[in-house]
Amino acid sequence: MATDFPEQIKELGATLTSIEKVLDLDAMQREIDELQEQVGAPDLWDDQANAQRVTGRLSTLQAQLERVQGLRGRIEDLEVLVELAQEEGDADSLAEAESELTKLQQAVESLEVRTLLSGEYDEREALVTIRSGAGGVDAADFAMMLQRMYTRWAERHGYPVEVYDTSYAEEAGIKSTTFAVKAPYAYGTLSVESGTHRLVRISPFDNQGRRQTSFAAIEVVPVLEQTDEIDVPDEEIRVDVYRSSGPGGQSVNTTDSAVRLTHIPTGVVVSCQNEKSQLQNKASAMVILKAKLLALKKAEERAHLDSLRGDVQATWGDQMRNYVLNPYQMVKDLRTEHETGQTQAVLDGEIDDFIEAGIRWRRGQEAEATA
Structure with missing residues (x-):
């Protein structure tokens, strides 16, 4: 036709x-x-x-x-x-x-x-943290796969990425990583990726070739500006310095330049080791800490509003997306029902369809909540 x-x-x-x-x-x-x-x-x-x-x-x-x-x-x-x-x-x-x-x-x-990204911080750059969950070495490997996926996605759009901290696992993969996606609306766009991601595949680390399920958690918070109201008194922060390290414990720095900040009242911990200077790492870590504390504050406010509404159902479930590589090939978002059989393309960063579906889904949820 x-x-x-x-x-x-x-x-x-x-x-x-x-x-x-x-x-x-x-x-x-x-x-x-x-x-x-x-x-x-x-x-x-x-x-x-x-x-x-x-x-x-x-x-x-x-x-x-x-x-x-x-x-x-x-x-x-x-x-x-x-x-x-x-x-x-x-x-x-x-x-x-x-x-x-x-x-x-x-x-x-x-x-x-x-145009659906109209939240208070949607225009900001994004801080993304990926943590391996249940699943041992497969989970650590999955966390690294997700880091690569989001990095590739950013590269496709020409968005700069700055890695602040990476904690490598002993056998393979990573325990956690925090990086910034430096582009307008990166937070509003990537915030729908927050949640637990699940991988099902034949484990490359199992000599009997058994199928393994593993999990990784994604956290996305906005990068703050100096005008944002989030005050963190010095006495509430514990500062630890240590030597930066790379994969396998290889030393990448001969001085104690890496910095770990602990916010004592909340227990929030952030690390930064991407800079050679301890001073620079501390400044970067403070940016991350303030962003996470603001996100925590907003989450508490939302929880309070939900309790006032009598809303006992969590908007975001623990598991929001499945990546199945065996016995069939499928990536499926459990909130939006969006799915594709092109698993390798997704893991190579082709996730715009999932992100757009997530943004539309979130707007629908918000509309229902205010109706």
Whole structure:
């Protein structure tokens, strides 16, 4: 059946119009103009933290506006291409138009998902912590597989990743890792990945070739800015320093530069060993600690609201996604029911469909909770 170009292009244009209204492009342009004035001020860099905030916000808004305007231009160009191709009966141009239509539909759908990220911290960069759970060496290996999956996902999108701390397991894999994904909306996007992930496969570490089930936990928190209100008195923090180490206990540093911070009232512990300087590691660890304490505070507030509502069901179950490599190939999200048989592609970082389904699911849950 031939593609109904006029109808599909009309639907695409209408969807983009609704997105433009949600994003409020006029207000976005006004904020860009104001930020550009601030960037032009000669004393901007006297306050480096504020300068980074201003330039970062400006860059984010400009990229978002250009993205929307670019899609609008592509839709208009497609309309002209289809009209000319149909008039001249140009089959090659119609095939090109069909390909572009598919790409545009995917791009607009992805942008529509972005408009669902309206939480207080959704625009922030993300701190991701992965911990191996039950399953011994297979769980440690699974944790490393997940680290690779999210790193590959970030690379596909051109998002920088900075690893703060990795604790290697003795035989293979990792006990835990914490890394930052440095991109606008990384927190809002990746926060739906929080929870327990489960792997089922023939264990490469079992000489009898038995099937093994293992677990890993994902925690995602937003990177905080200096303006965020989270006060951590010095007397509430215990600081331990130790020597950085790599896989197999190999020393990667000859001084005690790695830093471990313990927040005494809550028991939250964070480590950082990516920098050569103890001072730098302490500063990075403090960023992570504050982010985790803020997430803890927000979780307590949500739990309190749930108790007031009489809501005894946890929104996020302990197990949110299964990765089955044997006896069949399947990755399935237990919340959204989204699934695929392309397990290797998922483990190579192709997880956008799962993330988008998770964001839509979360918005549905929020709508139900406020109804």
